[in-house]
Amino acid sequence: MAMDVDLIFKIAAIGILVSVLNQVLLRAGREEQAMMTTLVGIIVVLMMVINLISHLFDTVKTMFQLY
């Protein structure tokens, strides 16, 4: 349980980092790099969330005999 709670803080940290990087890159005049970092951040978080979602679906499947 405790490991998973860190996931929330990890995602929040990535969100803040990406938005800060985005602002910095925008000020530096590199809009496309800013866009890239945003996309990378979202994809990284997506990978984490997909693992958790598949874990949820497996749990529900075994719990409610939903084969």
Place this chain on the structure above:
Amino acid sequence: MEIFQIVSIGIIASILSVLIKNYRPEISMYISLVTGILIFIFVVTKLQTVIEVLNQLITKVGIDEIYLSIVFKIIGIAYIAEFGSQICQDAGEGVIASKIEFAAKILIMVMAVPILVSLMDLIINIMP
């Protein structure tokens, strides 16, 4: 008591989600999604014992095992569909949310057909 952990996780996660919402709305949606899943996984272990007790009760009473498993399937479908449609609703996608609920209703109805059929047979047998 677990409820304190759950409430504290929920409050902290919602604060983080609001913090990030005006910068990166999609990541704040991730945070609410992950928190929902965590709370469910945290509580679902308690549900297992309830399900086992129900199973023993049903076998003791002598009702057919199939009906209880259909009921559990319907509960599972209802839970996942409600979870998905809430997430979509929260993200502002009302159309997708209503489509998920519509599909879930159809699936549950399909699941419930055997029970309806056996109910009809029962009623017909009772009728003189």
